Amino acid sequence: MDLPIDHFRLLGVSPSSDAQAILRKLQSRCDHPPDQGFTHEVLQQRQVLLQRSADLLTDQERREEYEAALLQLSETHPDGTVGLDLASSSEVAGLILLWEARASHEAFQLARQGLQPPQAPALGSGREADLTLLAALACCDAAAEDRELRRYEVAAGLLQEGIELQQRMGKLPDQQAKLEQALQALHPYRVLDLLSRDLSDQQAHLRGLALLNQLVSERGGLEGEAADAGTAQLAQSDFETFFQQIRRFLTVQEQIDLFGSWYEQGSEEAGCLVVFALTAAGFTRRKPELLEQAREQLVLLKTPDLDPMPLHGCIDLLLGDVAEAALRFGSLRDPDLKDWFADHPGDELAAQCDYCRVWLERDVLPGYRDVEPAGVDLDAWFADRDVQAYVDRLDRQAARQEESPTGSGMPDWLPLLDRPVSEFPEEDSVPAGEPESVTPAWTRQLPLGTMSRxxxxxxxxxxxxxxxxxxxxxxxxxxxxxxxxxxxxxAEPQAEPSAxxxxxxxxxxxxxxxxxxxxxxxxxxxxxxxxxxxxxxxxxxxxxxxxxxxxxxxxxxxxxxxxxxxxxxxxxxxxxxxxxxxxxxxxxxxxxxxxxxxxxxxxxxxxxxxxxxxxxxxxxxxxxxxxxxxxxxxxxxxxxxxxxxxx
Missing domain, CATH: 3.10.450.50 (Nuclear Transport Factor 2; Chain: A,)
Known part of the structure; x- marks a missing residue:
């Protein structure tokens, strides 16, 4: 076979080394052969090849001829690779030396070819065992080199090839397990590699999303509740750092979809992120209905460590529900935040708007590929036509509840409100005989016959x-x-007569x-x-x-x-x-x-x-x-x- 290496690299010496340095290196290499489990025969062949290279490089005349041949080849074939001709009996030993010379990619591919027909060795032979072991070792080292160069997907491809080869050979379960562990540890880096690519590479992006979903599902959600400390790719603190790093490569809609699916699988942290993603999408796209969804999602969360009042207050404020926002901000748990509101130089509403603006800029809008976090303008939000129309519609619905036919202003207890909102017309319609100028919203929306029933x-x-x-x-x-x-x-007997x-x-x-x-x-x-x-x-x-x-x-x-x-x-x-x-x-x-x-x-x-x-x-x-x-x-x-x- 043609081994892609020269005598200097095979022996591991510099082209400027003298004869004494070459002999010392030879002795060191022969005294310390690889101890991963190669057969005695192949290690003997390895020593013969090392001795042959040392003999050539210590013979001054032969060395000069060899160096001249190398120089001529480099001039005539500048992109070529110098090789050594080896007999088939020395093939495996030469591949071991190639692997030791840190040419792991070449050693793996040649060993893999040697295990396939028509070059496949006899079953149970020493050559088969040596090639199988060499393929596993070279594959692992080649993947590690690619990982250092941040070629994570290339490294994953090599490991998958190595695992398939070991499965087919069925001889070295320990080596196969090492390859599988290396592939598992590479999982987060592959996600980062694929998602950080240009969006024009849509296939890579979709592959990254699938791997991310798989990673989080295997961990038992963002909290990592199912991750075994001995097998987890990343510790929880490292995973959180990694996750913050990759979020900026995802669009806001991709995050809504991913977080929503993880929340349905039981991840409460994902539920919180759904609230933030829906808010970001609604605010930047001027779609208040998404903020309404965020508010509904926030109500469903069960996070005792999270005070939902500031979040509720900000969303209520963006939806024009100033009274409800005031109640939320008035029920804060954090004493420092309470002091901030108390010390704010403006009035109560101005303080709430300032807090909401900072909340959007700092906590909500950063972390999306397609959202610009700077320049939050609440005035532009409330001046938007779609926002105004939606808030007006919410006001009309609230008016129908507060001004219910009973005159109580207490909507939650009236049978009328059992009707879904979709049954009410969005535009006011004035019944005959009722002046529009003095007819409140609820009477313009509902015929008197309905109220009588x-x-x-x-x-x-x-x-x-x-x-x-x-x-x-x-x-x-x-x-x-x-x-x-x-x-x-x-309605019911009072528990205490004095009530x-x-x-x-x-x-x-x-x-x-x-x-x-x-x-x-x-x-x-x-x-x-x-x-x-x-x-x-x-x-x-x-x-x-x-x-x-x-x-x-x-x-x-x-x-x-x-x-x-x-x-x-x-x-x-x-x-x-x-x-x-x-x-x-x-x-x-x-x-x-x-x-x-x-x-x-x-x-x-x-x-x-x-x-x-x-x-x-x-x-x-x-x-x-x-x-x-x-x-x-x-x-x-x-x-x-x-x-x-x-x-």
Missing amino acids: IAGAVVAALVIALVVQALMRQRTSSPRSEPTPIPVMP PQATLKPEKGTVSALQPLTADQPTDDQLQALVQAWLDGKASALAGSGDPARDLASIARERLVERVRAEQAADAAAGRSKLIEASVTAVGPVNRAPQRIAVGAQVAYADKTLGGDGQVLEQTEPRTLSLTYVFGRDGKEWKLHDYIPGR
């Missing part, structure tokens, strides 16, 4: 309550001319005046009185006697007052009125700040809607509702800013 299931309970109350008070007046207020009966019960509302036009609340730190009783005054004023207005501007101006912000006024006008235009019984039975603090207070309240509630002829159109049976009331300080006065179902 909703009330049928709960009529009997309130009729009975009305009769009992009439008998107790021995009232003789007709409910057609002056409706009798309905006492709120608890406060709902009280009767004042008669028409007798809403008691409430002095503006100006205390720096209002007590729970003062806040409860403010909530009760709001409920009384709203009930009086919807009964057709009260004036929202007069009764509610010192209690609630203008936006809420206008909402009640619009509902009152809509009822008047439709020839109906509402009798509402709502009494605050308990309040408890949720969050307190110098300019904002949120309290949770239990409200005993019942209502009915009457037509122009005094007939009951709809009614809600007595029940206890849980709500959160948000108060803000307008100048020196505390006023109701918003109310939200739930606590």
Whole structure:
């Protein structure tokens, strides 16, 4: 065979070495043969080849002729490789010397060829054993060289060839296991190699995605719960560093798909990354529906070490839900973050916007191939036409819930809201006979016939309550001319007899005046009185006697007052009125700040809607509702800013 090596490399000496240095090297090589398990015969042949090279290089005349021949070959064949002719009996020994000379790639390929027909050795022969062992050793070293040069996929290809060869030979299970371990350890580097290539190499990119998915699945998710410390390619800390490095080679959509599949397989960290990827995609593409998906995903996460409130707050803010965002930011766990908000020079909303901007730039947008993390512009976000349309649609849905036909403003308990959002028209449609200028959003969206059908299931309970109350008070007046207020009966027996019960509302036009609340730190009783005054004023207005501007101006912000006024006008235009019984039975603090207070309240509630002829159109049976009331300080006065179902 033609061995691609010269005498200097075969012996391991420099072309400038003298005879004494060559002899010393010969002695060293003969005294230290490879000890990996080659046969005695091939090691003897190896020693003969070393001795032959040393004899030539120590003979001055022969050495000069050889060096002249090397020089001539380099001039006539500058790209050629010098070789040595070997007899077939010395082939394996020559390949061992080639491998020792760090020509591992050539040694592996030649050994592999020697094991295949028509050169395949006899089964069970020493030549077969030596070639099989040499192929495994040369393959492992060649792959290590490629790995050092960061040719990870080339190294993986060599290892796969070596494993297949060892499987076919079936002689060296220990060597096959070493090759498999080397291939497994190469897995993360292959992912990095394939994903970092130009996107024009689509096949390589898809292969990298598949390998990444396989790697994470084998580890049991991003947490590495299934990774064995003895067999894992990377320790968890190293894997996290590796993962951050490769994320920038993935598009945001690729990350959404990958993280979503890993979350479905049980990785909670992947669920967090889904939230970030959806937020990044939604913000950069101006698709708020993706932020809505991120918010829904965030609710599903079960990560006790993660405080979801800042994330919830930022997403709520981007979706235009300022009141809900304020509640989220008011429920922070991190004391340092609380101090940051308290020390912010601007108002509460300005602090939230600044935090959201930094959150997007630092935590959300970096780490994607197709997303630019710099230059977050919240003004441009809210000025976008698609964003405005989506936020308006959310507002209309919220308005339909808050301004439900019962007049309670408590949407979570009304049968109407069992209907999916898809059943409601996106554009307002005004029923005949209802002026658009005074018709609130929910009445423009829903025909009165629909609202009448909703009330049928709960009529009997309130009729009975009305009769009992009439008998107790021995009232003789007709409910057609002056409706009798309905006492709120608890839906279930109270656990403690001393628990406060709902009280009767004042008669028409007798809403008691409430002095503006100006205390720096209002007590729970003062806040409860403010909530009760709001409920009384709203009930009086919807009964057709009260004036929202007069009764509610010192209690609630203008936006809420206008909402009640619009509902009152809509009822008047439709020839109906509402009798509402709502009494605050308990309040408890949720969050307190110098300019904002949120309290949770239990409200005993019942209502009915009457037509122009005094007939009951709809009614809600007595029940206890849980709500959160948000108060803000307008100048020196505390006023109701918003109310939200739930606590």
